[in-house]
Amino acid sequence: MGAKMVDFNGWDMPVEYPPVGGLMKEHIAVRTGVGVFDVSHMGDIRIAGPEALAAVQHITMNDAAGMADGQCRYSAMLYPQGTFVDDVIVHRMGEDDYMLVINAGTREKDVNWVTDNTRQFDVKVENLSDDFTQIAIQGPKGVETLQKLTDADLSKVKFYWFTHGTVAGLRNILIARTGYTAEDGFEIYVPTDEATSARVWYEVMEAGKEFGIVPAGLGARNTLRLEGKLPLYGHEISESINVWEAGLERFLKMEKGEFVGREVLERAKSAGLKRTLVGLESVDRGIPRDGYKVMDLGGKEIGYVTSGSYAPFLKKNIALAYVPVEQSEIGNEVAVEIRNQPVKCKVVPTPFYKRPKRQS
Amino acid sequence: MAYPADYKYTKEHEWLKVEGNTGTIGITDHAQESLGDIVFVELPKVGTEIIAGKTFGTVESVKAVSDLFAPVTGTVTEINEALNTAPEQVNKDAHAAWMIKVELKDPSEANQLLSVGDYEKFVAEEGGH
Structure with missing residues (x-):
């Protein structure tokens, strides 16, 4: 090839x-x-047994109740502090049978996490990754x-x-x-x-x-x-970023009841958000890349780029970055430090790309 | 793609063409191939002094950032502005898509660079690791 x-x-x-x-x-x-x-x-982790649904509900933030056989749902496993173990796609194979598709880099950690946190349930956890x-x-x-x-x-x-x-x-x-x-x-x-x-x-x-x-x-x-602004573990989401900051609250279902991470997230919400994930587009010439510093126009460091690249379909230089909430308004201008030079970027709506609706 | 016989080369994969006191500088076909789709080229301003072995600019593909190293010492007299809007020209023909022209401080400095034969050998060896 x-x-x-x-x-x-x-x-x-x-x-x-x-x-x-x-x-x-x-x-x-x-x-x-x-x-x-x-x-x-x-990787793939199967959770099966009489309490499979309860186990999945306990270790993931989206609501798996009401899923039908053959349905997938984007979700995430959280630490008690409301930050990410990993994002997952939950597949309902049957009434008592779920499969979580997980990331490569977090595979071992995820399998251990699922095993350790489902012990109280009548389920069998299997690592099907291989x-x-x-x-x-x-x-x-x-x-x-x-x-x-x-x-x-x-x-x-x-x-x-x-x-x-x-x-x-x-x-x-x-x-x-x-x-x-x-x-x-x-x-x-x-x-x-x-x-x-x-x-x-x-x-x-x-x-x-x-x-x-x-x-x-x-x-x-x-x-x-x-x-498409799909998060990548270790970049937009990680063990030090919570669900509100990552802007993934549409997959967070507080009303479903208890789950790992819920309590702290509730408190974090009432305490108010300090930083948030935004989309940036270069105004000046330059490609913002992973890890580059974000500064305000006065030169003060205010955040960092989680992922950035030339976007081949949009033909623009784009990035995702964490910035303080007060700098996150659409149209706001910030600077990304590229090789010690500030390069002006503006906050733009995300996702950068949305696929057109098609007749299927 | 064949490497022009009248160019000189560096181990950092730049080429230099000398005409009198003027040196024209670009990156080699091997460099563009390793980088992949080039989407950004950053070059020094006219009048900047570049120093042999030091960086004078940057070339970026979608996935990589790479420094450009000066093969020789000199003063920039011209830059290829077309690369600002059409950096992909480097992928299409790296040996024609020059980046900068410099007034050479010492034209004999070019003699220390690799000949086409030495460079081809270097690339072949490097490619095998």
Whole structure:
């Protein structure tokens, strides 16, 4: 495939595929056609048993009650202080059976966290991370691409739902309409043996040929998720950032009852927010990048960039940053320090990119 | 892409073309390939003195920031303004998309740089690690 590889949390991962044109082409293909990602580094934890729902409710912030079989819900596991263990996608496999899809870098920590915090429930916790290779088929042509390889009727699978079907001859494959690109698409979970995952990969490439499918790496995955303001663990969310600061309160369901992190978050809310995550766009020339300082126009340090890059589809230099609430108004100007020089940026509405509504 | 035989090269992957007292500087095809899609080039102002071995600017791809190192000492007489709005020209033809022109302090300084043969060998060895 001619991939440029990089070490990502101990995983040897493709960052981009220069022979197909590299990161920029990969990014644009996902916005306008289809791209395929090897995301086998993602982990999976199964929580099953008579008290599975109660356990999931206890360790995650969104409300899993009322989910139907085949439904996914974005959520997060929190520390008692209301900060992030990890963000997760909860999949309801059955009445007493849930699967959490977790991040690579936090895998061991997450498994331990789930195990330790569900002991009081009648459930079995299983780390399935090594049982699946996750392949993401993303982009407006993702549905047509994958449909060629499966008997499942994908038009019936709504965004953030999943089904099971035969994929490339493999029976009972989990097919979820989820992703990390701010685009339509699917994530499929195939057996991990190399021959099988490689075969599925090439069949997906073949099926997407007429739509100009390209293999896409971690580089494009990062710029795609940034345009869509999807948080990345260790950047927008971490063990020192709480849910209010991250602006993820729409996934925080206080009314569902007790869960880890709830008490402190309630108190934090009444105490008032000090900093908040904003979108920035460069006004002057310069690319704000991860970790760069944010200053007010007087030169005083007020925050930092969590993720920043040239945005290949929007063709702008954009960033996400934590700044004091009083500096977070849309249109407000701040400066990002780039190589010891202040570069003027303005606060803009987020997400930077929202996919157009399409007839499905 | 072939490396022009009349250019001189650095181990930091810049090229230098000398014509009389003027040196033209850019980055090599190998450099642009390693960087990937170039989206930003920051160059010094005309009149700036650059010093051999020191940074004189920055080139950024979507995912990486890389310093530009001066192959020789001299004073900037011209910059390639087109790269401000079309930095991708460096990806298209790195040996034509020059960055700055300098008045050389000492034209013989160029003799210490790598010849095309030495540079090609260096790239081949570096690429194998």
